[in-house]
Amino acid sequence: MSDASPTAAVLIIGDEILSGRTADTNLNTIARFLSALGIDLMEARTVGDRPRQLIEALNALRATHDYVFTTGGIGPTHDDITADCVAEAFGVALPEHPDAVAILERRYGDQFNAARRRMARVPEGGTLIANPVTDAPGFQIGNVFVMAGVPKIMQAMLEDVAPRLRTGAIVHARTLKVVGVGEGEVAAPLAELAQAHRNLSFGSYPFGHGTVGEMGTNLVVRGRDAQAVQAAADALITTLGERGINVTLV
Amino acid sequence: MSDASPTAAVLIIGDEILSGRTADTNLNTIARFLSALGIDLMEARTVGDRPRQLIEALNALRATHDYVFTTGGIGPTHDDITADCVAEAFGVALPEHPDAVAILERRYGDQFNAARRRMARVPEGGTLIANPVTDAPGFQIGNVFVMAGVPKIMQAMLEDVAPRLRTGAIVHARTLKVVGVGEGEVAAPLAELAQAHRNLSFGSYPFGHGTVGEMGTNLVVRGRDAQAVQAAADALITTLGERGINVTLV
Structure with a gap:
């Protein structure tokens, strides 16, 4: 059921999903979101917090589909490796994005420490995805949309992503x-x-x-x-x- | 966190997951099941009812991990293509398994029609996985465990699968x-x-x-x-x- 409609893949990132600690709900949310836009979700993968695995999965998916949506791994802690991996997958640097710095400075004031600065890093050429819940943005680079793992934040980010997508005929x-x-x-x-x-x-x-x-x-x-x-x-x-x-x- | 512990992957099969009609819950069930056995779940994939995609994903996963668990696509209707695809992935025939025929004859009596006979087909060399809920069995071939998509049946099948698995040190x-x-x-x-x-x-x-x-x-x-x-x-x-x-x- 592909016609000329855009295709998409989802990449769910996080040890907590594979250990069973957390039950993913984002895949279903994204699936319904894409259905409503007439975009065909073709596959989904779940990987752990392992750079090689994440990079290989991302490169496989972004080469095959019009859009890739990732969830998870964009917080301030050492196990949040998604931005680093996306930058490596695209072969670009990972500088701080000035708009992201401004947003996070505004939120955290004098508590804007080194860990939180990590959340301002965006692969070169990327644009921000707004996070109206906790401010720390996601980002888009090429056909990849990098979103938070917390469902409430992920859902809010989809609202900012929607206008950027080419839609297909509704199923x-x-x-x-x-x-x-x-x-x-x-x-x-x-x-x-x-x-x-x-x-x-x-x-x-x-x-x-x-x-x-x-x-x-x-x-x-x-x-x-x-x-x-x-x-x-x-x-x-x-x-x-x-x-x-x-x-x-x- | 791998040590010498067995590794595993999950392959979730079905258009209904990717369309958003159904929210998968089997991945979390299997993840918790494997955690309790000290088996490391390394990745999961979700694919639609498309033979090429299913076969490629299965072959990639079974080559990389000690165990692969699939859910979905083993019912009697035309969109249940998992057994066919597993047989093709392994390069073996897909004959009726005599024990499966006996189980299904017992259940369906004179309503054991051609569609239901499809559920008795098991890739050559496979062994049955018991289904105490609706009788129609799953099967194991090599390191691949093929289970139903209905959560209640999948959970019951895991009970039959557990004793066949090499366990690892608990995390x-x-x-x-x-x-x-x-x-x-x-x-x-x-x-x-x-x-x-x-x-x-x-x-x-x-x-x-x-x-x-x-x-x-x-x-x-x-x-x-x-x-x-x-x-x-x-x-x-x-x-x-x-x-x-x-x-x-x-």
Whole structure:
């Protein structure tokens, strides 16, 4: 489902995600953000606070996709290595950005120490991403957007990033819910429709497994042509109805 | 923090994660599961229902890590392509596994149709992973463990996987909480300690940003030598105390 729509990747950075200490929620936030802009999120990677791994992942992703969004590792402590790694990946210096210095001086006053100065460093050629929550900015360099890991700050940074992105045609989705019917019973008609409509995607997601409540399957038709999505959803309802399966539009 | 402990990677499979429809929770479950076994989770990737991408990611990960855990894409519908892709990645056939056929026949009786038969296919040389929730098994081939995407089923499958894994020395962690103190104030002493203890990892995680409640920083010392972790945590408490910063052990 790519058409000429922009593609994107997400790079989640931080030992705390891989150790299980922290459950990432940023990927889902970014995924929904990009969906709304018609940008196709193609893949995501999670890496630890290890420079080689981070640089290799970033270089692989930025070469392959129109946009890369990173989260995490831009604070003041020694384990915040994202800016250093991004500069190295791009082969540029990492000077203090005067606007970032001004923002942080304003926030911290006489507590603007050496550790906090680290947060003013931006790879040469980069521009700031505003942080209305705690001021310390993220930055954009080339097609890479470097954002905080704290979800509230990351979400606020996305607002500043949005106007910089080329958008694509929105992906339309219709969800059909079949209650009391397993995936195995709808698989054949679903596959037939998928075969016949190569420009649409058809997903099947069971729910209620092994619980006492209702079980069934959600069927999702997605595509950039709203009329085609609607027509395929209608066809699915019809063909399931012919097999005695009742469908609810969600 | 690798020592001779086994390493692992996670591969999350499914368009629904990348579209934002579903928020993945399996990565955190697996991360905590592996931590408890002393296995180092080194990276995670999320890919869509695209064979080339899935096969490339799987081959990259299984060549680099002791274990790979995949979630998603093993149901009965056309978009469940994981078994096909794993077989192709390993260069082996994908026959029906007799034990899987027996399990599914028992479950579905005369409703064991062609779509459901797809769930009995296991790459040649693979062994089954039990699914006590909905019966349809996952499988292991080589160092790759292929599990369901539905969290409840994935969690149950991990129970069957655990005894097959070589474990490592447990990673011990101490968390120190400093209230009312930002990361920038603890960064210098933390960096000094990190410099002095290369066999430990020191993480810094701010909390309460921009909220009306308390704000502060959690400092986490991690390592396989419990005494060294304890000693470093004590040293951190002392050095912060000398700077007038009070620490709570969490």
